[in-house]
Amino acid sequence: MSEQEARFLATVQAEQRIEPRDWMPDGYRATLIRQIAQHAHSEIIGMQPEGEWIAKAPSLRRKAILLAKVQDEAGHGLYLYAATETLGVDRAELTEKLISGRQKYSSIFNYPTLSYADVGVIGWLVDGAAICNQVPLCRTSYGPYARAMVRVCKEESFHQRQGYELLMTMMRGTQAQRDMVQDAVNRWWWPSLMMFGPPDSASSNTEQSMVWRIKRHTNDELRQKYVDMSVPQAKALGVTFPDPELRWNDERGQHDFGQPDWDDFWRVVKGGGPCNEQRIAHRKAAHEDGAWVREAAQAYAEKRNRQAGAA
Amino acid sequence: MNDSVYDGLSEEHADDARWAYGTGFHDELSGVDRDIPSGVDGADLGLYCQMLGDDALVLAQRLAEWCSRAPELEEDVALANIGLDLLGQARLLLTRAGEVDGTGRSEDDFAYLRPADQFRNLLLVELDCGPGPGGDFAVTMARLLVFSSFRLSLLYRLQSTVDPVIAAVAAKGVKELAYHRDHAAQWVLRLGDGTAESHRRMQAAVDRIWPYLDELYAPHPVVARLIEVDAAVDPADVRAEVEDTLHRVLRAATLSIPSPHRESGELSGRDGRHTPELAEVLGTMQELARSLPGAVW
Ligand SMILES: [Fe+2]
Ligand SMILES: [Fe+2]
Numbered sequence: 001m002s003e004q005e006a007r008f009l010a011t012v013q014a015e016q017r018i019e020p021r022d023w024m025p026d027g028y029r030a031t032l033i034r035q036i037a038q039h040a041h042s043e044i045i046g047m048q049p050e051g052e053w054i055a056k057a058p059s060l061r062r063k064a065i066l067l068a069k070v071q072d073e074a075g076h077g078l079y080l081y082a083a084t085e086t087l088g089v090d091r092a093e094l095t096e097k098l099i100s101g102r103q104k105y106s107s108i109f110n111y112p113t114l115s116y117a118d119v120g121v122i123g124w125l126v127d128g129a130a131i132c133n134q135v136p137l138c139r140t141s142y143g144p145y146a147r148a149m150v151r152v153c154k155e156e157s158f159h160q161r162q163g164y165e166l167l168m169t170m171m172r173g174t175q176a177q178r179d180m181v182q183d184a185v186n187r188w189w190w191p192s193l194m195m196f197g198p199p200d201s202a203s204s205n206t207e208q209s210m211v212w213r214i215k216r217h218t219n220d221e222l223r224q225k226y227v228d229m230s231v232p233q234a235k236a237l238g239v240t241f242p243d244p245e246l247r248w249n250d251e252r253g254q255h256d257f258g259q260p261d262w263d264d265f266w267r268v269v270k271g272g273g274p275c276n277e278q279r280i281a282h283r284k285a286a287h288e289d290g291a292w293v294r295e296a297a298q299a300y301a302e303k304r305n306r307q308a309g310a311a
Numbered sequence: 312m313n314d315s316v317y318d319g320l321s322e323e324h325a326d327d328a329r330w331a332y333g334t335g336f337h338d339e340l341s342g343v344d345r346d347i348p349s350g351v352d353g354a355d356l357g358l359y360c361q362m363l364g365d366d367a368l369v370l371a372q373r374l375a376e377w378c379s380r381a382p383e384l385e386e387d388v389a390l391a392n393i394g395l396d397l398l399g400q401a402r403l404l405l406t407r408a409g410e411v412d413g414t415g416r417s418e419d420d421f422a423y424l425r426p427a428d429q430f431r432n433l434l435l436v437e438l439d440c441g442p443g444p445g446g447d448f449a450v451t452m453a454r455l456l457v458f459s460s461f462r463l464s465l466l467y468r469l470q471s472t473v474d475p476v477i478a479a480v481a482a483k484g485v486k487e488l489a490y491h492r493d494h495a496a497q498w499v500l501r502l503g504d505g506t507a508e509s510h511r512r513m514q515a516a517v518d519r520i521w522p523y524l525d526e527l528y529a530p531h532p533v534v535a536r537l538i539e540v541d542a543a544v545d546p547a548d549v550r551a552e553v554e555d556t557l558h559r560v561l562r563a564a565t566l567s568i569p570s571p572h573r574e575s576g577e578l579s580g581r582d583g584r585h586t587p588e589l590a591e592v593l594g595t596m597q598e599l600a601r602s603l604p605g606a607v608w
Contacts, residue, residue, distance in 0.1 A: 047379040047387070054375045058600040059419050059608040060368075060402050063375075064395060070378055071391035078384050116599060116608075166608075173607040282379065286442075290382025292512070293448050296505025303504065 012213040017143035020086040028212050031205065032142050033087050034103070035214065040080035041098045041105035045279050047073045049113045050122055058116060065162050066119060072155045079148040086144045099284040107265065108191050110273030117170060117177070117184035123163015125185070125192040125230065131156045132226045133196065141213035164233065171238050178238075185234070186242045190260045196223040198262060227255050340403065340479050347411050348473040350540045356474060357412025358431065358533045359543055361421065362581055363465075363477070364404030365432035368422060370458060371397040372592055373436065377451065380442040389494055393455070396487040400480055407476045423600040427590045428583040433458075435523040437580070437589040445588075449502050449509070449516035456495035457520055460556045461527050463488035464549035473541045496560045503564025514566050521569040527553070531581050 001009075004023045011018060018024055051070045057063035081091040097103040108126055113119065134156065137149040170177040197203055197219040209215035217225075227246070234241055245258035268276070347353050374394035381387040402418045409416035416424075439445030440454050466488055469481035502513040528550045537543035561568050578584050600608075 044379075044384065051379045054378055055372065055595045056599045058423075058603075058606070060398065060405075060422050062608050064398050064402070067375055067378065067391055067395055067398070071388055071395070074379075074384050074387040074391070078388070081384075169607055174603065174605050176603060177606050286380045286382075289380070289442065290386075290448065292506070292508050293382035293386075293502070296509030297501045298505075299509075300501040300505040 009211075012141040015139070015213070016141075017146065018141050019143045027208070028214075029087055031209060031212070031214060032145065033084055033089055035209075036080055036084045036087075036145055037089070037094045037097070038104050038106075040077050040084065040094065041103060042109065043073045043077035043080060044098075045105045045109045045283060048279055048282055049109055049111070049275075050119050052113060053116060053119050056116075062116075062119075062166065065166075069123070069159050069162065072159065076152045076155070079151060083142075083144040083148045095287060099280060099287060101271070101280065104269065105279075106195060107268045107273060108195050109279060110268050110275045111187070111191055112275055114187070115180045115184060117167070117180035118188070120163045120166035120170065120181065121184040121188045123159050123161075124167060124233070125163075125188050126195070127156050127159040127163060128230065129192045129195040129226055131160060132222050132229070136216040136222075139216065164237070167237055167239075181237075182239050185239045189241045189243070193223055193226070193257075193260045194265045196220075196226065198265070199259070202262075224254055227257050231255055339399075339483075340476060343479045344475045345410060348475070348540075348542065351473065351542045352536065353411045353413055355533050355536050356542060357408045357414075359537055360404045360408035360411065360477065362431040362531075362534075363480075364401045364408060364421070365430050366436050366458070366462065367397040367404065368401035369430070369432045369589070369592060370436040371395075371401060372596055373438075373440065374451075374455075377442055382448055386448075393487075393491050393494065396484075396491070400484050400487070403476070403480045407474075407480075410476075419600070423597045427585050427593050430580075430583060430585065430589060430593070432580050432585075432589075433523070433526055434578055434580045434586055435520070435526065437586060437592060438520075438523070439588050439591070446519075447512060447516070448498075449512040450519055452495050452498040452502065453513070453516040453520040455491060456499050456560060457524060457527075457553075457557065459488050459491035459495055460553045461546075461549065463492050464552050465544055465546065468544040468549070471541075472543065477542075492556075499560050499566075500564045503561070503566045510565065513564065517561065517566055518569050526580065529579070529581070534581075 005025060008018070008022075008024060008028075011022075018028075047070045050066060054063060054066050054070060057066050081094065084094060085091065094103065098105065108129075113122070131153060134149050134153050138146055138153055140146045140149065167181050170181050200206060200218045200220045203219050206215060206218055210218075231241070231246070231248075243258045245256060247256055249256045267273070271277075347356065371394040374390050374397070377390045378387060378394075381390055401422075405418040405421040408421060409418070435454060435458060438454065440450040441447045463485060466481040466484040470478055470485065472478050472481070499513060502509040504510070528546045530545075530547065534543045534545070538545050558568055578586060
């Protein structure tokens with residue numbers, strides 16, 4: 001191990017931050033770029049499933065809450081792309097990789113939103129799972145990523161509470177509304193468990209990421225935490241999760257639960273989910289339709305710079 | 312696992328301030344007198360609140376159509392922000408409308424239960440300006456420049472209306488509208504003086520929007536009665552100021568100013584005579600709320 005590398009490891013293991021100008025192993029840089037880019041892409045693609053409902057929101061208050069939430073997700077994407085730029089890549093390049101399918105985003109956004117209850121359930125379960133994944137990242141070893149996560153997590157917690165509050169309201173409404181909520185929970189529960197990634201036994205990147213202090217908990221640890229947290233919330237809401245194996249285990253002091261269909265998970269990751277094509281096509285269209293606007297902004301800025309230079 | 316994933320968040324729970332902006336509004340005007348000012352006709356005032364509220368609501372709905380479709384992420388954020396400001400104004404104004412017109416209707420009753428011919432918004436805000444085949448980013452910015460210049464001048468004067476609620480909405484709104492106008496003006500400049508393509512699109516956008524300008528300043532009997540009692544602003548009074556702004560921006564953007572053109576005839580948004588585009592917007596907006604009677608949201 002080189003002296004630089006030893007110093008790097010000592011720094012991360014002392015829980016200190018690595019900053020953009022510090023030396024870092026190539027693998028560390030590459031892992032971070034991949035992980036942060038994937039996270040940024042997820043925020044941006046994640047605007048779509050709920051964004052569809054802004055126009056149709058059933059009250060003006062809900063419309064404002066949803067528009068503010070989807071706007072936050074765009075902001076999260078921006079902070080995260082900015083964090084990747086400190087590692088020497090740029091947003092345009094990453095966007096190209098996203099729309100050409102060379103970089104991934106969270107598979108959770110490849111499922112359709114079928115009713116307004118989905119908006120609440122996404123807030124509660126999907127933002128909830130994102131929080132479980134991301135709170136430990138507020139202490140991740142790469143400084144710009146950790147700082148972006150602090151800001152993101154605060155906003156995700158609003159999203160989760162807003163989603164849960166919508167569901168609580170719907171559960172006090174009509175039977176049709178209660179049925180909508182349960183149906184949405186049934187559809188989103190398993191995909192939300194998949195958000196923690198494959199089981200530890202099948203996860204290739206975890207070990208190195210833990211040594212580098214990028215990650216602090218394994219996928220299975222976080223998934224367990226999420227289940228234990230969600231069960232009492234479901235009870236308070238008056239819904240059930242579609243898992244016959246879900247029960248409290250006194251000995252472990254945790255819940256036992258069934259495994260998601262991992263074959264389905266890999267199928268969706270590889271592009272076979274119900275909305276993969278639609279999500280990428282939507283992002284690609286927005287990007288391509290906006291090209292003339294970005295070119296104009298650049299041309300205008302160059303003209304102004306030239307004028308300033310000539311003056 | 313030694314740290315609870317929620318520990319870091321618990322301290323945030325009291326911090327709901329950001330939701331008070333645009334989404335929760337009950338405290339926003341706390342302390343503002345809600346009686347109908349003496350000498351003001353409640354039904355007229357209610358209609359005026361609908362005019363001002365509907366302008367904001369329909370444009371907010373149109374701007375939100377850009378969400379996840381904007382030319383860059385910063386613009387997704389900015390357009391959502393502008394939409395949220397307008398939606399916040401709409402909610403306060405429509406609530407006020409139901410309070411003063413004697414019907415007790417809520418903001419949602421106005422938004423979701425009225426048919427298109429009861430909406431009082433200007434035609435300008437209902438037009439489909441994109442994304443999609445109805446327009447593009449240039450038309451969206453041309454419309455936003457016109458609307459925000461007009462509304463800024465209106466709200467600036469409405470700060471001293473005798474109706475305390477409209478005055479409070481106006482006082483908050485002028486800061487918002489100043490930002491909206493600046494944002495739109497920046498884009499009109501960039502697009503007008505950017506590339507050959509953006510110049511062509513921006514000129515076409517201005518040419519498409521300009522015919523809707525005259526309606527902004529048209530007199531209306533309800534407004535005329537309210538002007539008499541200092542409850543409303545005469546839109547004709549802001550014309551010179553608004554056109555001065557618009558012309559300066561267009562000239563700086565190397566765009567030619569279309570000749571004034573009166574939109575002919577039958578349509579008048581303030582009287583509920585709209586283009587078919589409003590019915591389309593409302594069809595989408597109202598569908599879910601109307602489909603589940605008795606539901607609570
Ligand atoms: Fe987010
Ligand atoms: Fe979120």
